[in-house]
Amino acid sequence: MGQLRQRDDRRVGWLFVAPVLVGFAVFYAYPAARGVWYSLTDYTMLGTPSFVGAGNYTDLLADRQFWSSMLVTAYYVVLNIASQxxxxxxxxxxxxxxxxxxxxxxxxxxxWLVPNVTIGLLWMWLLDTNLGFVNHLLHAVGLGTVGFFTDANWAMPAIAGINTWAYTGYTALLLYAGMLQIPQHLYESAAIDGAGELRIFARITLPLLRPVLALVLVVSLIGSFQIFDTVAVTTKGGPVSATRVIYFFIYQQAFSYFHMGYAAAAAVFLALVLGVFTFAQLRLLRASNSDLA
Amino acid sequence: MNSSQRLRPGRILAWVFLAVFLLVTIFPFYWMIRTAITPAADLYHDSGSLLPDQPTLINFARVLGLTSEAEARAAGGSGAHLDFSRYLLNSVIYCGLIAGVQTLLCSMAGYAFARLRFPGRDLTFTLLVSALMVPPIFTLLPNFILVKELGWINTMAGMVAPTILMTPFAVFFLRQFFLSLPREVEEAAILDGAGPWGLFWRVALPMSRGPLITIGLTTTVWAWKDFLWPLLVGRGEEHRLVTVALGVFLQQSPNTQPDWTGLMAASTLSVLPVLLLLVLLGRRLVQSLSFTGGK
Structure with a gap:
């Protein structure tokens, strides 16, 4: 392709990417910079932000509610990701x-196609203390009634279970797609050698799936950290603060208490944590790749 | 070891496991519909049987706003105004706008990043894709303030603004695809005198129906599920989406005794469009999963 194209592309190229660049500049780059700025200020959405330096961050690190939210989120992530x-x-x-x-x-x-709000509502009904189907079942097998969303010990496992129900099929399909890429002849020769299914799974499927598995794990881990909808619908962070996950904490700080600067600082913190996770996981993925081959 | 002997019970067990998993996946939806067609008054003495004694469509009628307030109240409603036909329409418009415009603009950009040559191209692309690392809540707060400053609260413009022009993933995904297209066809078109626009519009796009549908479908599904952003920006009745309306409906419903039959009717309505999508395009959706996920 001659020099003719190269000359033309200069103008056309920027024209092609212009709308996307506008979207990026206005709704990604600008708000990201603004978010960092807000995190260094006191801002209630009324009036102008006043600079407070690292004040929000030192407050955040000393805030027990914040740490409890991080802990609650971690608990959720472990329950959800492990089971899922x-x-x-x-x-x-x-x-x-x-x-x-x-x-x-x-x-x-x-x-996976159904809104989390619908799923939250649906399971609120299924797990309802008095009329819910699940409590009917528990009764039928002779167990007592469980207040899934009203008992502080049950609320988080219940929410984690709901999202495991919602996303296991999707995750399974991603892994299944990865398994389809494993050469079929490996399974044929394993069968000829008389290997049992469990052995085939442990020696062929699992090791060769590792890159896909790691990728899926990263994506679902990061998604899991950002749980909000289900909590917002079912428990609103309660009972007490048993399900006040970090997204809900940030949401409350920003839109219930109008501590915009404080909420922005928490969002920066969360972005850093997620960034570290992504980085570590991708490193892990690359490291495990080499000893496969 | 005789494999066929060892396999049999194992195979049956495996199928049983899959069947149970499927049952657990589907049953909640069945229960949702079962509750939606139950008269509210029957819910208390008849909440354990698999089918209601007297199935009814009144719950659908009242959440769609087709009944008078008195009728809705008599059928178990709280008296709050509900108009899910409008919320459904809003959601369809919201999804259509975002999926249509975003897919077109991102495919243009993806094509330019893959094929056109201009200074700063790769640096710009890297910058765009780095936005993938930023969690949505980070830009959500400032974006809310921006939309508020623009006076776009409770407008469709404000609701679609952050996602209609681009998502980093769509640009990334479509660029990957255009990179994999064979250059020969385009080179032939260049000899015929086609410019970059003609190449994109008449050569590259027609060859990319699969990935375009994939990204369009995925975007539609995510937009359908959107909750937090439209809750903040589009709570008003006029542009309220189905998801937001469900949340509002639950809040309006008395805490001690939620309007379960109405809520499940509304929930069913929120599932129907995506169910239709699954029936019509299930094969495509399932195949696209391996495409976006497995890379």
Whole structure:
């Protein structure tokens, strides 16, 4: 392709990317810079922000509510990611060895298509203390009633369970897609050698899935940290503060108490934590790649 | 070890596990619909059986705003005004606008980043993609203030503004795809005298139907699920989305005794459009998953 194109592209090129660049500048770059600035100020959305230096950050580090929110979030992430990943690997592994059915896969995808608000409502009803189906079931097998959203010990496991229900199918499909990329002849020769299914899974599927698994883990971990909708619908952070996750903490600081600067500082903190996670996980992914081959 | 003997019980167990998993996936939806067609008054003595004694569509009618207030109240409503036909329409417009415009603009940019040559191209692209690392809540607060300053609260413009022009992921994804397109076709078109615009519009785009549908579908689904941003910016009745309306509905419902039949009817309505999408485009959606996820 000659020099003719090269000369033309200069103008056309910027024209092609102009709308996207405007979107990036106005709704990503500018607010990101503004967010950092707000985090250094006292700002209630009325009047102008007044500079307070690192004040918000020192307050944040001394704020027990903030740390409790981080802890509650970590608890949720562990419950959710552990159950979701294990279940998804099992489901994907079984599907991989049993069926290629598109109908089955589409059905597994259904909860992922549904808004988290709907899912929250639906499970609030299913887990309702008096009339909920799950408590009917518990009664039927002779167990007592559980107030899933009113008991501080149950609220977080209940929410983690709901989201595991909602996202396991989706995660399983991602892992399944990864399994389909594993060369089929490996399975054939394993079968000829008389290897059992569990052995095949442990020696072929799992090791060769590792890069995909790591990627899926990073993505779902980062998503899990940002849980909000389900909490906002079901418990609103309660009982007491048992489910006040970090997103909800930031939301409350900003829109219930109008501590914009303080909320922005918490958001910066969260962005840093997530950044470290992404970085560490990607390093891990690269490291584990080399000893596969 | 005789594999066929060892396999049999294992295989059955595996299928049983999958079947149970499927049942647990589907049952809540069944229960949602079952509750939606139950008369509110029957909920207390008849909440455990698999089908209601007297199925009814009154709950759908009242959340769609098709009944008078007195009728809605008699059927278990709290008396608050509900108009889910409007909220559904708002959500469809919201999703259509975002998915349509964003896909077009991001494919243009993706094409330019992949094929056109201009100074600063790769640096600009790296900058755009670095935004993938920023969690949404970080830009959410300042964006809210910006939209407020623009006077766009409770307008469709304010609701779609942050996502209609671009998402870093869409640009990244489409650039990857255009990089993988064979250059030969484009080179032939260049010999025929096509310029960059013609190349993009008549050669590259028609060859990218798959990825365009993938990114369009994914964007539609995410937009359908959006809650926090439209809650902040579009709470007003006029442009309220289905998700926001569900949240508001729950708040209006008395705490001690939520209007479950109405809430489940409204929930069912929020699922129907995506269910339709799944029935019509299930194969495409399922295939696109391996595309975006597995890379």
């Amino acid at each position: 990943t294990v279940l998804a690997i099992v489901v994907a592994g079984l599907m991989h060895r049993l069926t290629r059915s598109v109908v089955l896969r589409a059905t597994l995808l259904l909860p």
